[in-house]
Amino acid sequence: MARSFYPAEAYRDSDPRYQLLPFRFLRLDDKQEVLVNEVGEFVVGPIGTARTLITKTLTSGSDLYSTFKARQFLTDGSSSQLIDLLATKYRTKHSFIDGFTKLHIFVVTLRCDHSCQYCQVSRQTADKSAFDMNPATAAKAVDLMMESPAKEITLELQGGEPLLAFDVIRLVVGLAEAKAKALKKDLRIVVTTNLANVTNDILLYLKEHHIRVSTSLDGPAAIHNANRPRPENNSYELTTENIAKARRILGNDQVAALMTTTHVSLEHVEDIIDEYVRQEFHSIFLRPISPYGFAVRTKRKTGYEIDAFLKFYKTGLAHILNLNRQGYDLAEVYAKILLTKILTPYGTGYVDLQSPAGAGINVLVYNYDGDVYATDEARMLAEMGDFTFRLGNVHRNSRKDLFTSDEFLNLAATACNQSLTACSDCAFQAFCGSDPVYNHSTQHDMFGHRPSSDFCKRNMEVIKHLFQLITSGDKEVMRIFLAWIQNVGLADINKMAPSCV
Amino acid sequence: MRLTTSGISNGRFNRPIVGRISREPLPLDSRRDVVFLGDTSALAPESLLGYRALISSTGRYSGESPGISAVNHEHLLTGDIVALDPSGFVRTLYRPASDHNIVFATGRCNSNCLMCSQPPKDVDDTDAMVSRNLELIRLIDNPPKRLVITGGEPTLLGERLFTIIEALRDKFPTTYVHMLSNGRTFAWPSYTAKLAALRHPDFMLGIPVYSDDPVIHDYVVQAKGAFDQTVLGIQQLARFGLRVEIRVVLHAVTIPRLAYLAEYIYRNLTFAEHVALMGLENIGYAPRNMKSLWIDPADYQSELEDAVEILSSRGMNVSIYNHQLCVLRRSLWKFSRKSISDWKNIYLKACDACQEKDRCGGFFQWADKLHSAQIRPLVRQALS
Numbered sequence A: 001m002a003r004s005f006y007p008a009e010a011y012r013d014s015d016p017r018y019q020l021l022p023f024r025f026l027r028l029d030d031k032q033e034v035l036v037n038e039v040g041e042f043v044v045g046p047i048g049t050a051r052t053l054i055t056k057t058l059t060s061g062s063d064l065y066s067t068f069k070a071r072q073f074l075t076d077g078s079s080s081q082l083i084d085l086l087a088t089k090y091r092t093k094h095s096f097i098d099g100f101t102k103l104h105i106f107v108v109t110l111r112c113d114h115s116c117q118y119c120q121v122s123r124q125t126a127d128k129s130a131f132d133m134n135p136a137t138a139a140k141a142v143d144l145m146m147e148s149p150a151k152e153i154t155l156e157l158q159g160g161e162p163l164l165a166f167d168v169i170r171l172v173v174g175l176a177e178a179k180a181k182a183l184k185k186d187l188r189i190v191v192t193t194n195l196a197n198v199t200n201d202i203l204l205y206l207k208e209h210h211i212r213v214s215t216s217l218d219g220p221a222a223i224h225n226a227n228r229p230r231p232e233n234n235s236y237e238l239t240t241e242n243i244a245k246a247r248r249i250l251g252n253d254q255v256a257a258l259m260t261t262t263h264v265s266l267e268h269v270e271d272i273i274d275e276y277v278r279q280e281f282h283s284i285f286l287r288p289i290s291p292y293g294f295a296v297r298t299k300r301k302t303g304y305e306i307d308a309f310l311k312f313y314k315t316g317l318a319h320i321l322n323l324n325r326q327g328y329d330l331a332e333v334y335a336k337i338l339l340t341k342i343l344t345p346y347g348t349g350y351v352d353l354q355s356p357a358g359a360g361i362n363v364l365v366y367n368y369d370g371d372v373y374a375t376d377e378a379r380m381l382a383e384m385g386d387f388t389f390r391l392g393n394v395h396r397n398s399r400k401d402l403f404t405s406d407e408f409l410n411l412a413a414t415a416c417n418q419s420l421t422a423c424s425d426c427a428f429q430a431f432c433g434s435d436p437v438y439n440h441s442t443q444h445d446m447f448g449h450r451p452s453s454d455f456c457k458r459n460m461e462v463i464k465h466l467f468q469l470i471t472s473g474d475k476e477v478m479r480i481f482l483a484w485i486q487n488v489g490l491a492d493i494n495k496m497a498p499s500c501v
Numbered sequence B: 001m002r003l004t005t006s007g008i009s010n011g012r013f014n015r016p017i018v019g020r021i022s023r024e025p026l027p028l029d030s031r032r033d034v035v036f037l038g039d040t041s042a043l044a045p046e047s048l049l050g051y052r053a054l055i056s057s058t059g060r061y062s063g064e065s066p067g068i069s070a071v072n073h074e075h076l077l078t079g080d081i082v083a084l085d086p087s088g089f090v091r092t093l094y095r096p097a098s099d100h101n102i103v104f105a106t107g108r109c110n111s112n113c114l115m116c117s118q119p120p121k122d123v124d125d126t127d128a129m130v131s132r133n134l135e136l137i138r139l140i141d142n143p144p145k146r147l148v149i150t151g152g153e154p155t156l157l158g159e160r161l162f163t164i165i166e167a168l169r170d171k172f173p174t175t176y177v178h179m180l181s182n183g184r185t186f187a188w189p190s191y192t193a194k195l196a197a198l199r200h201p202d203f204m205l206g207i208p209v210y211s212d213d214p215v216i217h218d219y220v221v222q223a224k225g226a227f228d229q230t231v232l233g234i235q236q237l238a239r240f241g242l243r244v245e246i247r248v249v250l251h252a253v254t255i256p257r258l259a260y261l262a263e264y265i266y267r268n269l270t271f272a273e274h275v276a277l278m279g280l281e282n283i284g285y286a287p288r289n290m291k292s293l294w295i296d297p298a299d300y301q302s303e304l305e306d307a308v309e310i311l312s313s314r315g316m317n318v319s320i321y322n323h324q325l326c327v328l329r330r331s332l333w334k335f336s337r338k339s340i341s342d343w344k345n346i347y348l349k350a351c352d353a354c355q356e357k358d359r360c361g362g363f364f365q366w367a368d369k370l371h372s373a374q375i376r377p378l379v380r381q382a383l384s
Helices: A049-054 A063-070 A083-093 A135-146 A162-183 A200-208 A221-227 A235-250 A266-278 A293-297 A306-325 A333-343 A376-383 A399-404 A406-413 A436-443 A454-470 A475-485 A490-496 B126-139 B160-171 B189-197 B214-221 B226-239 B258-268 B286-293 B297-312 B330-335 B349-353
Strands: A023-027 A032-037 A042-046 A103-107 A152-158 A186-192 A211-216 A255-261 A286-288 A363-366 A371-373 A390-393 B004-009 B017-022 B034-038 B053-056 B067-070 B081-084 B089-094 B102-104 B146-150 B176-180 B203-208 B243-250 B274-279 B318-321
Touching: A032 A049, A042 A049, A042 A063, A049 A063, A063 B214, A063 B258, A083 B226, A083 B258, A103 A135, A135 A152, A135 A162, A135 A363, A152 A162, A162 A186, A162 A200, A200 A211, A200 A235, A211 A235, A221 A235, A221 A266, A235 A255, A255 A266, A266 A306, A286 A306, A286 A333, A306 A454, A306 A475, A333 A454, A333 A475, A363 A376, A371 A376, A376 A436, A390 A399, A390 A406, A399 A406, A406 A436, A436 A454, A454 A475, A475 A490, B017 B053, B017 B126, B081 B126, B089 B126, B102 B126, B126 B160, B146 B160, B160 B176, B160 B189, B189 B226, B203 B226, B214 B226, B226 B243, B243 B258, B243 B297, B258 B274, B258 B297, B274 B297, B297 B318, B297 B330, B318 B330
Parallel strands: A103 A152, A103 A363, A152 A186, A186 A211, A211 A255, A255 A286, B017 B034, B034 B053, B053 B067, B102 B146, B146 B176, B176 B203, B203 B243, B243 B274, B274 B318
Antiparallel strands: A023 A032, A032 A042, A363 A371, A371 A390, B004 B067, B004 B089, B017 B081, B081 B089
């Protein structure tokens, strides 16, 4: 009654033909090219790999054939049932769309005590009534925010300098908490502040309401103070002192910092990073300046060419990797976002690099005067007289109005990089995003022109650079990247992975 | 350790009997579920009344009650649950003291793996096995810590499998139940939905995936289309919230693409709670196919390390089973588990001098015939 055994060939489809599934490809350098499928799985191979696959000259049974099949670049008769699996992975990658708008930015005041060169919108004035959000507007904005179907709502309190309007913060937080409780939504709150005016009482309030702090730190004193002038020229001292104070009350993990790269920063990426280490931060976001608001007007003073930024970024990333190797855990946030897309089955909640674009779909901005914008950058454009992305006003419009407005529909038409010229066949489509607001602002066209787009150039170069690091065979770099993605330290990864301890 | 023995039946029963062993005579009203094992010739006939069956430890038992004269019975202890076959075969089904008890669902299987340690039987034993297992569950007194449902392929019992899982859930809600299955049946959503609807409080499936290449997987399990069914089945299980462990047996056919398989598991079966990378057992079909299967474990350490690196550094829970520490790369020791069931676990002569023996999982008892050429005693290294 013994059963018989058959050789492997008996399980191979007799028809050597195969069909292609959707994928895109790109030359990484003069030796290698990368092929990426619809859900971000990739194969890196020598130049000519894509040609072999596409001309259907791959040999059935070869290792490369198996790899392309397993990663769903091709399908053949011996396994054809797994399109559902691809669909599941597609859903997982795009689960950031679930629940629609999750991030809600409240501009509680436009007033600020700083006069930063690159600032988009702030006003230096003592006139509270003109630039603070009034109670009626706050109440309407909270109602609109909570109408979002999302189960998890993030409320970001922003300005200007929001702590100058602490009464508005208390009002908005109180209303939002009550409504979240009634609607059984999870509410996370973060305040974006320069901390210059923070007091113990304010910090105790933030602690009581589990409000996290996001502040600005542009580097060591010389750079920070040059970028972020105050009348007393003491922004660095105030910021670092108050970061320490905030941490004492809120806890280290509740205080984050962001940096903006100006032309002053360009030659000092290592000093900037070292400053973050000195301040015991474990993440740093090497961010280019945004081409909005006052930043555009002062471009000659603050701006630079994208190539200069890319050099800054790559030098910085190398320095950060070295610090990690030496035992200091420090993640670069932009790389972390991209690596999550490249190395995991998941997407990210980062609204500035998504397709469909985050604008409106994943983020809404409620200005102090009740106007609702698709993104923070859209609000900055409005400050310069361009209302292209103003979706409505909390006093006059319903949620339905906002999302059926011509402004939103125009945005939605350009929100998917899958359907934008040059993006539609770009290998990095799955990792990148669409930014109609950026395109409109820099190129006066929401569809945008990729060959002359700094957004495109930055992402192409950074993603290529990350691929080179990933495929370099350096195990430690890979472990550092995986530590970033999982929000743990390198020592934790070393404990999780093969090692003799 | 023995789990089976054979004796001579007294011909007073024609269907299998399941009962709990007692080596002590019991009062008449406690004999109903019991198989008495003892010197039947030394006791008066009325002292032998009312037992479910008798196993004679001495001479032949020829009384009225169903009985077997067992040749070998030292391994049978009071409290063990056994099945007596009319042919005289006595199989231990359950040992209260062990954490390695199984519920053997059926001998049938719809795959025919090259290295199957429990080759399938082409007879329909399903009705008999369902009643045997329900009776077994009824006879277990104290909640076991864990139970493994295995076979054969348990899902070939169809919906009758659910009756068994229900019985376990109702009687032993705190017992962890691990079911070994090829996962193919779960590609049918309605079947998977029914399993999920049982809401067993602590249940996990262990399902093998042997390659990221469907041709290789189908070849290993000797069933065309099995890969698609298994992967879809695992997806369905996850969709219904059921917990899944992936099992990979390491041999010459699965090793070459092991790292790719690790990537595949991470990308496609990310939700798996555990990935077990298991050494080959030299039993069942394996000896017959050893020419295609054998690779000295010492020769695949770098493939194994790559696969473990890919899974573990991405946060997946990985274990290595059935490998000896002297063969395993030092960096992989922390993934090694003592996984071999007590009754089939041995060490070799070379192991006597080994200072790491207490940490080592040892061998399957059938490894004495075939094992790595690198087996050697280790000297314990001081931790630096």
